[in-house]
Amino acid sequence: MREAYRVELDELAVELAGMCSMVATAMESATRALLDADLGLAEQVIGDDVKVDDARSACEEHAYALLALQAPVATDLRTVLAAIHAAESLERMGDLALHVAKAARRRHPQPVLPEQVAPLFREMGRVAVELARKAEQVILTKDVDQAHALEDADDEIDDLHRHLFTVIMDKDWSNGVAAAVDVTLLGRFYERFADHAVSVAKRVVFVVTGRMPGASHDEVV
Amino acid sequence: MREAYRVELDELAVELAGMCSMVATAMESATRALLDADLGLAEQVIGDDVKVDDARSACEEHAYALLALQAPVATDLRTVLAAIHAAESLERMGDLALHVAKAARRRHPQPVLPEQVAPLFREMGRVAVELARKAEQVILTKDVDQAHALEDADDEIDDLHRHLFTVIMDKDWSNGVAAAVDVTLLGRFYERFADHAVSVAKRVVFVVTGRMPGASHDEVV
Numbered sequence: 001m002r003e004a005y006r007v008e009l010d011e012l013a014v015e016l017a018g019m020c021s022m023v024a025t026a027m028e029s030a031t032r033a034l035l036d037a038d039l040g041l042a043e044q045v046i047g048d049d050v051k052v053d054d055a056r057s058a059c060e061e062h063a064y065a066l067l068a069l070q071a072p073v074a075t076d077l078r079t080v081l082a083a084i085h086a087a088e089s090l091e092r093m094g095d096l097a098l099h100v101a102k103a104a105r106r107r108h109p110q111p112v113l114p115e116q117v118a119p120l121f122r123e124m125g126r127v128a129v130e131l132a133r134k135a136e137q138v139i140l141t142k143d144v145d146q147a148h149a150l151e152d153a154d155d156e157i158d159d160l161h162r163h164l165f166t167v168i169m170d171k172d173w174s175n176g177v178a179a180a181v182d183v184t185l186l187g188r189f190y191e192r193f194a195d196h197a198v199s200v201a202k203r204v205v206f207v208v209t210g211r212m213p214g215a216s217h218d219e220v221v
Numbered sequence: 222m223r224e225a226y227r228v229e230l231d232e233l234a235v236e237l238a239g240m241c242s243m244v245a246t247a248m249e250s251a252t253r254a255l256l257d258a259d260l261g262l263a264e265q266v267i268g269d270d271v272k273v274d275d276a277r278s279a280c281e282e283h284a285y286a287l288l289a290l291q292a293p294v295a296t297d298l299r300t301v302l303a304a305i306h307a308a309e310s311l312e313r314m315g316d317l318a319l320h321v322a323k324a325a326r327r328r329h330p331q332p333v334l335p336e337q338v339a340p341l342f343r344e345m346g347r348v349a350v351e352l353a354r355k356a357e358q359v360i361l362t363k364d365v366d367q368a369h370a371l372e373d374a375d376d377e378i379d380d381l382h383r384h385l386f387t388v389i390m391d392k393d394w395s396n397g398v399a400a401a402v403d404v405t406l407l408g409r410f411y412e413r414f415a416d417h418a419v420s421v422a423k424r425v426v427f428v429v430t431g432r433m434p435g436a437s438h439d440e441v442v
Contacts, residue, residue: 064298071292077285081305088306169399178390180398184405 005070012062012083013139019055019090020136020200024129026052026097027193031125033104034186035118037111045101052094059087075207082203086139089196093132096193103186112182114175117167124160124190127153131197138201142208147201151213157194161187226291233283233304234360240276240311241357241421245350247273247318248414252346254325255407256339258332266322273315280308296428303424307360310417314353317414324407333403335396338388345381345411348374352418359422363429368422372434378415382408 026045033042063084066072072080103112113121131153138147164187167173168180202213247266254263284305287293293301324333334342352374359368385408388394389401423434 068294068298073289077289168402173398177394177398177401180401181389181405184402
């Protein structure tokens with residue numbers, strides 16, 4: 001029975017890791033759609049979001065079934081609850097990739113990003129995808145050191161995000177208000193995506209160590 | 222035993238309702254701080270946010286204890302899980318009120334909002350606070366009709382949010398890029414606050430009816 005339960009928990013972890021992979025791919029494609037004004041790719045991300053939502057429902061139902069049938073306690077209970085939280089964060093990450101894709105679609109065939117900030121978004125996209133892929137590894141390995149490493153990558157996004165604001169606010173910004181609004185929201189989507197990835201990793205740390213690392217700092221510059 | 226469990230669930234609902242009330246007050250004060258450039262009030266909201274975080278931890282620990290000690294099934298299990306989700310949404314609502322307060326503090330003694338959009342924020346603030354207070358009632362009464370009424374108020378925020386974008390994007394916008402960036406982010410905070418309030422209410426509907434109402438539409442204009 002105990003062994004069967006362990007197997008079920010491992011399956012749940014595999015499902016969550018699958019969600020990480022889905023949202024990493026979504027953000028990768030959305031970023032490409034944004035940078036290349038690629039409508040087809042944007043549509044694909046938009047169409048695929050329902051799969052992330054379905055995966056979240058499946059994870060949640062799986063977790064509910066575990067709770068109802070096995071009534072776990074102690075670490076096993078924490079693990080199942082962490083999985084429920086992680087699934088919620090991952091669905092949200094999917095939504096944020098969706099928002100990026102929708103922005104690319106909305107302005108098509110115009111590019112959303114002024115050339116001046118495109119490299120920043122290329123970089124934010126790269127780090128965001130890396131964070132989702134690292135969260136996947138953390139879920140599968142439960143490696144606490146790896147989980148802490150996510151916070152460094154998150155700092156990188158925060159730095160990029162802050163730099164983005166200095167660019168938009170600079171007197172040399174010649175792209176007008178509408179572009180500034182788009183870029184502001186897009187920057188926020190990447191930053192939140194990264195925060196959620198970190199939060200997924202922190203929940204894993206909590207399960208392993210029994211202690212929650214410091215609160216995520218959703219700082220707005 | 223059964224009766225004791227019911228009492229515990231009711232206590233958990235009272236704790237959550239208390240969180241609703243806290244975040245409603247936080248958003249009310251943050252909005253006032255924003256509109257009146259009131260630094261003292263902004264500081265108060267910023268200082269009080271830790272109370273929301275603590276309340277969330279307390280709710281979550283209470284819910285964990287219920288799960289570990291009572292091993293609920295069926296509706297009772299759903300109720301406890303809904304409470305865990307609601308506590309997470311409510312903490313996030315507190316964070317969003319905090320962001321509004323921080324914006325007010327950052328620009329002090331300058332007002333953050335151009336006069337042109339101040340009435341829109343007054344209105345978004347009013348509806349956001351109303352939503353949090355309605356969520357409080359829904360948690361205490363478990364009234365499904367009242368829960369559905371939240372979606373109407375949420376539509377109101379979405380309309381205001383959309384209108385805000387038309388104002389910022391209009392050629393008559395004479396407040397510059399920096400103000401547009403501030404206003405864009407602030408608008409987003411109100412909209413997300415409202416989405417979370419609706420999500421809290423939807424979880425209650427789910428517990429009562431066993432069916433989740435339609436997905437929240439976090440649409441970005």
